[in-house]
Amino acid sequence: MKFAIARELITPYKKVSMSGYASREEEFLTIHDDFYVKCLFIDSNNTNLFIVTFDLLHYNYPFNEKIFNYLQSKYQISKEQVIISYSHTHAGPKISSHTERFDESPLESYYLERTLLCIDRTFINIQVGSLHYGVTSGRWNINRRRVTKDGIKLAPNYEGITDDELSVLIVKDTQQTIKGVLFNYSCHPVTLSGTLHLSSEFPGRVNQLIEAKYYGATCFFLQGAAGNMRPKITAKQERFVPCTFNEVDELAKSIKNSINLLIVNNQYKEITPNFKGSAFPINVVIQPLDRAFFEKRLTEVTGYIANVIKNLLEHFDEQDDNVIIHSGLIKMTDNLYIVYMGGEICYEIKLAIKEVFKDKDIIFLGYHEALTYIPSDKIIDEGGYEGIDAPTYSGFRGPFKKGIDESIKNAFKKKLF
Numbered sequence: 001m002k003f004a005i006a007r008e009l010i011t012p013y014k015k016v017s018m019s020g021y022a023s024r025e026e027e028f029l030t031i032h033d034d035f036y037v038k039c040l041f042i043d044s045n046n047t048n049l050f051i052v053t054f055d056l057l058h059y060n061y062p063f064n065e066k067i068f069n070y071l072q073s074k075y076q077i078s079k080e081q082v083i084i085s086y087s088h089t090h091a092g093p094k095i096s097s098h099t100e101r102f103d104e105s106p107l108e109s110y111y112l113e114r115t116l117l118c119i120d121r122t123f124i125n126i127q128v129g130s131l132h133y134g135v136t137s138g139r140w141n142i143n144r145r146r147v148t149k150d151g152i153k154l155a156p157n158y159e160g161i162t163d164d165e166l167s168v169l170i171v172k173d174t175q176q177t178i179k180g181v182l183f184n185y186s187c188h189p190v191t192l193s194g195t196l197h198l199s200s201e202f203p204g205r206v207n208q209l210i211e212a213k214y215y216g217a218t219c220f221f222l223q224g225a226a227g228n229m230r231p232k233i234t235a236k237q238e239r240f241v242p243c244t245f246n247e248v249d250e251l252a253k254s255i256k257n258s259i260n261l262l263i264v265n266n267q268y269k270e271i272t273p274n275f276k277g278s279a280f281p282i283n284v285v286i287q288p289l290d291r292a293f294f295e296k297r298l299t300e301v302t303g304y305i306a307n308v309i310k311n312l313l314e315h316f317d318e319q320d321d322n323v324i325i326h327s328g329l330i331k332m333t334d335n336l337y338i339v340y341m342g343g344e345i346c347y348e349i350k351l352a353i354k355e356v357f358k359d360k361d362i363i364f365l366g367y368h369e370a371l372t373y374i375p376s377d378k379i380i381d382e383g384g385y386e387g388i389d390a391p392t393y394s395g396f397r398g399p400f401k402k403g404i405d406e407s408i409k410n411a412f413k414k415k416l417f
Contacts, residue, residue, distance in 0.1 A: 357416070
């Protein structure tokens with residue numbers, strides 16, 4: 001097996017506003033820690049895989065397409081073999097998110113330029129090595145959908161289901177030196193809440209700690225089904241509260257220790273991949289609300305959300321209520337797959353997809369692209385932000401229709417190999 005790893009700095013070079021919260025429109029005050037794009041290339045048995053990760057909130061699909069096109073034209077790697085993952089940090093720079101085009105602003109062009117440079121640097125760093133896979137678990141997250149007599153409230157649900165699975169891929173060279181660590185976990189990076197200091201949040205800090213532990217290694221974070229998962233450290237009795245950078249550090253150290261324990265105790269196995277990929281759209285349907293609903297909502301909101309609703313009302317009759325979720329899978333071995341989807345995937349959707357793969361292991365990634373929250377039928381029935389409100393804040397004419405579970409499961413069943 002051959003592999004190559006590279007990374008490039010993508011920290012903004014000028015003052016910009018921040019992403020993650022529609023009400024936070026100020027420019028950042030300071031840069032607490034840096035942001036990176038990272039690339040991993042693996043060639044095994046004449047099959048390949050290319051992973052790109054970003055310390056950013058998320059991006060629109062046209063940005064992904066520029067990366068796909070570059071990899072195809074220059075390195076003959078098809079998009080079926082490419083995974084793009086965003087950490088979803090809520091303490092990052094503002095970026096284009098729910099638009100259907102690539103914003104040609106200087107900052108957006110800078111992100112793309114640095115990404116293409118990172119891809120090029122990857123291919124001058126090819127070496128021989130091996131790939132390893134392990135799984136552990138940890139309760140660093142908490143369900144954020146509390147059921148009350150007045151409906152679903154965005155608050156700690158101490159009895160709610162959580163995704164405790166922590167999947168780890170380890171890349172070693174011929175000397176058995178660790179050169180790459182990829183960890184997959186489901187948790188919203190919102191520990192710092194409305195901070196005005198740029199930070200890659202707890203995923204970035206875990207990356208730093210692993211890289212410090214294993215000299216010469218690069219650590220990658222692969223965000224999971226974090227739609228309704230929030231850092232447990234932010235839960236204080238009946239509400240969520242902002243945390244300090246010291247608390248972020250403690251959270252990251254706990255995750256890093258769990259990964260390190262897996263490595264030290266050899267709780268992983270070497271795998272020999274024969275990569276086979278498929279990239280495909282999943283079509284889901286919106287249940288449209290009437291114009292009066294959005295005209296009323298426009299009187300209740302300001303800032304970014306108000307602009308989204310204004311744009312929706314201007315093009316209300318042109319809206320297509322069929323929504324495409326860009327998705328895919330990579331078969332690594334007969335018993336291990338990487339599965340990914342665009343949007344903010346709620347954990348119940350991951351559970352539905354796991355039914356398709358039965359006894360196979362899957363590493364599940366959400367946040368392949370900016371879109372909106374992807375709820376399950378159960379969450380749509382319950383209502384609340386993820387079930388009803390989020391799509392309308394993202395430029396759609398209403399929430400998703402029920403039947404989304406089966407639509408997603410059937411799409412993966414058709415592509416499973």
